[in-house]
Amino acid sequence: MVPTRELALQVSQISIQIGKHLGGVKVMATTGGTNLRDDIMRLDEIVHVVIATPGRILDLIKKGVAKVDKVQMMVMDEADKLLSQDFVVLIEDIIAFLPRERQILLYSATFPISVQKFMSKHLKKPYEINLMEELTLKGITQYYAYVTERQKVHCLNTLFSRLQINQSIIFCNSTQRVELLAKKITQLGYSCFYIHAKMMQEYRNRVFHDFRNGLCRNLVCTDLFTRGIDIQAVNVVINFDFPKSAETYLHRIGRSGRFGHLGLAINLITSDDRYNLKNIEDQLVTEIKPIPGSIDKSLYVAEFHSVDPDEDGIEGGAKNKEL
Structure with a gap:
């Protein structure tokens, strides 16, 4: 999960490169402003990793196209932005569709109160790694x-x-x-x-x-x-x-x-x-x-x-x- 289309594009390119060395991991990027029909057709095939902006992936989940009941991990890049007022309602809605046993990873350069609140609500005994210094x-x-x-x-x-x-x-x-x-x-x-x-x-x-x-x-x-x-x-x-x-x-x-x-x-x-x-x-x-x-x-x-x-x-x- 990423907050901007450009970041989704970048992360997907890197994930595809890494995926070549992991037995052909299938990677897909989906963001607002692109053709929804193409995404629906792509999800008809096997996809292991989806890189998405929140609005688009929630739309695909609600349409029953993106089936997330077996998703094991949700990674939130730029978590402070994803948990700001712009996105937090969408993120909460997405999490409601995920299975109870899943792992959530948050990556952020800043650690505002919104991230702390989210951690106490959704993460069980999380490890905190601070590399900022x-x-x-x-x-x-x-x-x-x-x-x-x-x-x-x-x-x-x-x-x-x-x-x-x-x-x-x-x-x-x-x-x-x-x-x-x-x-x-x-x-x-x-x-x-x-x-x-x-x-x-x-x-x-x-x-x-x-x-x-x-x-x-x-x-x-x-x-x-x-x-x-x-x-x-x-x-x-x-x-x-x-x-x-x-x-x-x-x-x-x-x-x-x-x-x-x-x-x-x-x-x-x-x-x-x-x-x-x-x-x-x-x-x-x-x-x-x-x-x-x-x-x-x-x-x-x-x-x-x-x-x-x-x-x-x-x-x-x-x-x-x-x-």
């Missing part, structure tokens, strides 16, 4: 640039010209701002895709697939793209709009520094964001530093790691004053 922000260097709203695009242009970006993800706080910024970046002469929840599913899939395969260097998106998406080539995340919560911040900047790689997170901060910046630092027990005159490439570029620092970073002039 090792994993959360390890390998990610965080900076902020203090700017006015009008300076943001100019600042972004400076970052693009000075940083050694393999691939970057740039976050905005609304779908409208995503489209406007993507247009600006293209006008500046940089390759850029964009993705948000109001786009047609087919187009979202294509953008996700093409960006993952390296067809474009920069992706502008909303928080749709924050959870669980593993694109190893991403070494820079930019919060063009600073997030409101520590949880969102954690998920956003976690798009860089995946699999032990190094990553850089740069936050464009206006006067309205100052309180949030301090609050997020306190909650995550981390330090977001002012952006320096030059950024050591060994902090975020793999081939420079554990080599002499290269000082050819952000430097000098009027541009630096705005950073």
Whole structure:
């Protein structure tokens, strides 16, 4: 069980690869926005593992197409999101169809009260494994640039010209701002895709697939793209709009520094964001530093790691004053 279609696509691809080594495990992904008839036909055949978004799998269960009375295990990825107000009623409905003897596994980077309540209600003597101290922000260097709203695009242009970006993800706080910024970046002469929840599913899939395969260097998106998406080539995340919560911040900047790689997170901060910046630092027990005159490439570029620092970073002039 996953909260977004993109994550379902990614998990199914990985599950299919693993399944090849497990005697031909049959894997199926089913999400909203895709053809229901295709899913019904697929479930006529043998399926061992279903990767699904909650609304679609519940629909298939209620139609009697997905028979879950013998399901032994339900895995909830991004459990905090699945147990938020958006999904929790659907999850409770799905569990009601499962057999009493089943195993439920929860995976989450944050552990809000909703997850704790769910655990006490549905899990019997669960084991709790906490890897957050090792994993959360390890390998990610965080900076902020203090700017006015009008300076943001100019600042972004400076970052693009000075940083050694393999691939970057740039976050905005609304779908409208995503489209406007993507247009600006293209006008500046940089390759850029964009993705948000109001786009047609087919187009979202294509953008996700093409960006993952390296067809474009920069992706502008909303928080749709924050959870669980593993694109190893991403070494820079930019919060063009600073997030409101520590949880969102954690998920956003976690798009860089995946699999032990190094990553850089740069936050464009206006006067309205100052309180949030301090609050997020306190909650995550981390330090977001002012952006320096030059950024050591060994902090975020793999081939420079554990080599002499290269000082050819952000430097000098009027541009630096705005950073």
